[in-house]
Amino acid sequence: MKAFIFDLNGTMVNDMPYHAKAWTRLLNEELHAGFSEDQIKANIYGKNPEVLARLFGEGKFSHDEAEKYSNDKEEQYRLEYKGHMELLPGLKEFLEDAYQAGIPMAIGSAAITANIDFVLDNLNIRHYFKAIVSADDVTHSKPDPETFIKPAKMMGVAPEDCVVFEDVPKGAEAAKNAGMRACILTTTHDPEDFEDRENILGFAADFNDLKIKQLIQT
Structure with missing residues (x-):
């Protein structure tokens, strides 16, 4: 990846x-x-x-x-x-491991810029990300692929070389429309809520899941 x-x-x-x-x-x-x-x-x-x-x-x-x-x-x-703010279990370690491995990372979110800043700065994780795309930066929301295509371009990476981490069906659909694979965190939806699984690599409760950890090595 x-x-x-x-x-x-x-x-x-x-x-x-x-x-x-x-x-x-x-x-x-x-x-x-x-x-x-x-x-x-x-x-x-x-x-x-x-x-x-x-x-x-x-x-x-x-x-x-x-x-x-x-x-x-x-x-x-x-x-x-x-x-109550905290990262999902295992995410801080995953970000650090990916950062040390030289894997570029970005955020593509429907959140407004103020909310992204609110999370990144309070949790001190801004330095991990080469690109940030918010709701303020796109014309069309997910499932339109713009939210993911933009950060890929900003990182200089082809869509097919990106893995998207998402939690909702519309996000997985946006990743598919962008030509990207997706890994789904089951924080808000169960696997059966995702009818189209063509681009989904797998489902995980958090970032301690071995399937997610292995993405850094593959």
Whole structure:
């Protein structure tokens, strides 16, 4: 493998419950929408304005309203998560081993830049990554391949030489659309949720899994 590209939420840090909690507070307490837990979990992917449009329909909120609600949600997420922040088990060691092996690494995430900075700087892991692509850097969200194609280009690596680490079906689909293989962390979805497994190398609970560790040597 010549390069690794990591999704952030649910892949490097298991923070999706905190995102869900922040979304629930916005949607049901502030906007009084009354969505179920399953509805929220199924729809909180991609850019925040896309989530709002997906749940409420296009045109429900003005651009300024969508931005305000998006920012409110992210502030709540950071407030809730800061005291609980940690990498998935084994990831710090995996990053260090890959770094020492000279494997370039990048982040390709639907998170906004502020949230990526929030995680990287609080956990002191920014130095491991040669490229960072956030929701602010792309026109189209996953499953469009742009989020993964961009960091590959920034690292100077061909798509077929990249392995993507993801946790959701849309992310695995984006990797496939980019011509990349994917390794799935089962923090938020079970293996049976991934119907198309053509490009999936395997599933793992965390980065202590031997299948993931072996990627550095192959």
